Amino acid sequence: MKIEVELAKLVAQAINNLFNYPIEEGLVTFQKTRLEFEGDTTLVVFPFTKVSKKSPEETAKEIGEFLLKNSTSVQKYNVVKGFLNLMYTDAVWIDFFISHYNHHQFGINSIPTGKTIMLEYSSPNTNKPLHLGHIRNNLLGVSVSRLLEANGHKVVKANLINDRGIHICKSMLAWQQWGNGETPELSGMKGDKLVGKYYVEFDKKYKTEVTELMAKGLTKEEAEKKSLLMQQAQEMLRKWEVGDKEVRKTWEMMNEWVYQGFNVTYNLLGVSFDKIYYESNTYLLGKEVVEYGLQKGVLFKKEDGSVWCDLTADGLDQKLLLRSDGTSVYMTQDLGTAIKRFEEYPLLNQLIYTVGNEQDYHFRVLFLILQKLGYQWAKECYHLSYGMVELPEGKMKSREGTVVDADDLIQEMIETARQTSEELGKLDECTEEEKNKLYYTIGLGALKYFILKVDPKKKMLFNPKESIDFNGNTGPFIQYTYARICSILRRAGEPAYNHLLLNIANFTTEEKDLIKCLSLFPEVVKKAAEEYNPGEVANYIYDLAKTYNHFYQTVPILRESDEMLKSIRVEISRFTASVIKNGMYLLGIEVPERM
RNA sequence: GGUCCCGUAGCUCAGCUGGAUAGAGCAACUGCCUUCUAAGCAGUAGGUCACAAGUUCGAAUCUUGUCGGGAUCACCA
Structure with a gap:
């Protein structure tokens, strides 16, 4: 304060x-x-x-x-x-309370800073369905974008879809060979799942082939090179690159399936974007930059024609930017897209990449090269590096099938919410539609809070057997507190007695503790944005909800006979509800009026 | 091997720009629904903050070392 x-x-x-x-x-x-x-x-x-x-x-x-x-x-x-x-003095708290209690945007929506930030997140591959790791990425993206907006920045939410490359060709090839014309419509399978299935199928068949070749006496490397399937996939990629009509047609069709599937998941998660980039459009970017870098002397060419950047003076290695055959690598593309983005958005002040910490090195190199190339804005690039979501057995690996599928998990959460709600049986007055909406709200609240409450920088553990709690430091706990307050407000009716508030003489400790807690919200929003850490907000709202529940259980609100005290407590409750709602919004979590 | 990150209660996490007796939740155990929603509240128990030195009035927090875990260093993406 x-x-x-x-x-x-x-x-x-x-x-x-x-x-x-x-x-x-x-x-x-x-x-x-x-x-x-x-x-x-x-x-x-x-x-x-x-x-x-x-x-x-x-x-x-x-x-x-x-x-x-x-x-x-x-x-x-x-x-x-x-x-x-x-x-x-009590006057401090009374002043604070009177000047803020009916400010619906308290803590949010400060004066515009005039700063525009592009936040990239999600960035999926189109050959496999989304899993828990992607969920963390997406939720972080949504929350951080809202935190930045709440601090007055303008945010461009960007998604860069990796829609091309050898991996997509593998799915395409497998589908052509063994798919019998299967489509999402025919089999009723979600598009991304279907494409993912063929990616796995390819891998399986490919491994068998390699094993067979090795049985004939070839080494592993030789077998992998000789593999007919791999050669076919590579041939397909070559055709794709020269724009072969048939290949492109299949590619477009299968990618479309994936996008439809992704959109279902994105909608369930409440994820959206302002700008979607496709790698098929951007993968050639960066080659001119290499030329420019060579002229500038920042890059150098080896005898075989490959182009590198020497970063040994900065304690790093040499980094390849163009292969000897003149084709570009991932880093080259990233250089190109970064430059393109600042050209597209001349007013861009900052570019944030939400990408897992396994790519820490990549981004160090990327930003360093941009700096060496002389781009002033290079220092405004930031890698929002988050830790992996691990299972008790360790890291999730798509190839080994040890992934927690995003859609499955979401459905599980909704189902648990349904069961818990039915057991408690408080929803008799609700229609089926309202109930379903509520199960969704609670299920996703539990999932999102579970993930966002931990510091993004740290790795986190998810145990499928224990699943996600609905009691204690959880999303549903906070939602419940909100619903409880709503119930009170419904009974309290219109706040017609606000003028009484002006006569507040003092507060009880419970009231004061709650007001003290409420007063911290703006600082929390600021700090969370500065640190790109939604966990700050999560921990704060939990603390607030706990403080409120104590208040609720200790002092009478509607039962208070003194009209003034009653109105003060109702208004404190209303204020608390508002902060909970705003805070949860920053986490991308909805809040129900009854549960 | 080089670089980087991490070791806090049985489990999952806060606390880390140095500050008081290290905090929550889950799990375990006690109480509290005839009164505003018990997905709640109140309480008990659980710790050598991996280990060892150092810096100082003071270290979970900063430095160094040791041990343990992970990531990364491709003419992969």
């Missing part, structure tokens, strides 16, 4: 006056007061004892006295060892 800024100024003044030592107010920081002590904020005075030349207790006491005299916000203080605990 603003009040701490003022207090910091006063503390600096106090140190100047009392100990005759000038100090930057920015160096004065407050920390949370521990629960077991009385106070609203705490100043650690150890750092000032050098200047005061007095004991920590004495120093704290003198500063405390100074603040008491010179600040209208400080009601009293206490000193424990070197800790100065300050307690605000």
Whole structure:
């Protein structure tokens, strides 16, 4: 809150006056007061004892006295060892509450910064269905984009679909050979699943072929080279690159199946984009850049014609940018697309890539090369690197079938929500349609919260056997708290007695704790965006929900006979609901009015 | 082997720009529904913050080393 800024100024003044030592107010920081002590904020005075030349207790006491005299916000203080605990006057909380309680966008929607940020996320391959790892990526993308918007930035949500390459040819080939004309319509299989099936099919047949060849005495490498299937796939890729009509037709058809499948999953997850890039359109980009880099002397050519960037001076290796046959590699494309994006969006201030931490090295190299090429905006490129989602057995591997399918998991969550709701049996008044919507809201709330509450940088573990909880620090817990408040508000009716609020004399500790918690929301939104960490918001809302539930269980709200107290508590509840809703929105989680 | 990341309660995670007796949830155990939704609340138990040195008034947090786990370093994408 603003009040701490003022207090910091006063503390600096106090140190100047009392100990005759000038100090930057920015160096004065407050920390949370521990629960077991009385106070609203705490100043650690150890750092000032050098200047005061007095004991920590004495120093704290003198500063405390100074603040008491010179600040209208400080009601009293206490000193424990070197800790100065300050307690605000009720007026501080009353002012805060009155000026914000009916502000529906509290914490969100600050003044536009004028900054435009492109956030890339999702970026799937079209040869396999989405799994839990992609879910984390997509949820992070949605949440971070909302966090950035909530801080006043303009966000362009971008998806770069890897729709070409040898892997897609494998699916196509398998489908041609063994598919018997199967289509999503004919078999009723989701398009991405169908294409994924043939990708696996190829891999299986290919492995058999290699094994057979090896049985005839070939080494593994020889067998892989000799494999008829692989040769056919490569031939198909070659045809694709020269624009062979038949191949392109099949390719377009199968990709279309995949997109339809992806869209179903995206819709379930609530994921959307402003701009979709296809690698088939961008994979040739970057070659001119290589030419430019050679001229500039940033890149060099080896005898065989391949082009490299020497990064050994930066502690990295040499990086290939063009093969000896003149074809480009992934890095070349990424250089090209980055440049293209800044050309397309001249006002772009930042480019963020949401990509797993297995590609940390790739992005270090990418940004470094861009910098060497002289692009000023290179320093505005950021790799939002997130940890892998692991299973108890370790990393998920599509080839080995140890993946948690996105659609399956979503359906499971919805089903669990249905079962739990039916067991509790509180939804008798709802129509079937409302119930189904609710199961979806709760199921996805559980899934999204489970994933977003952990720090993106860290790897996380998902145990399919234990699945995802609905009690405790979970999405449904927070949704439940919200629904509970809604119930109260429904009964309370219109807030016709708002004028009464102006007469608030003081708050009970429960009320004060809740208001204190509410006041933190804007800072949380700011910090979460700065750190690209939705987990900050998740942890905060959990804390808020917990604080509210305590309040709810401890003090009477509608049962309160004093009309003024009642209206205050109703309005505090309304305010809490609003912050929960806004916070959950930042996580991409919906919130139900009853459950 | 080089580079980078990670080791906090039985399990999953907070806390990490150094600050008080390291916090939650799950699982276990106790209480609380005739009163605003018990997907809740209150409580008990559970820790050598991997280990060892160092920096200092103070270290889970910073430095170094050791051990353990992971990622990455392709004319793959």
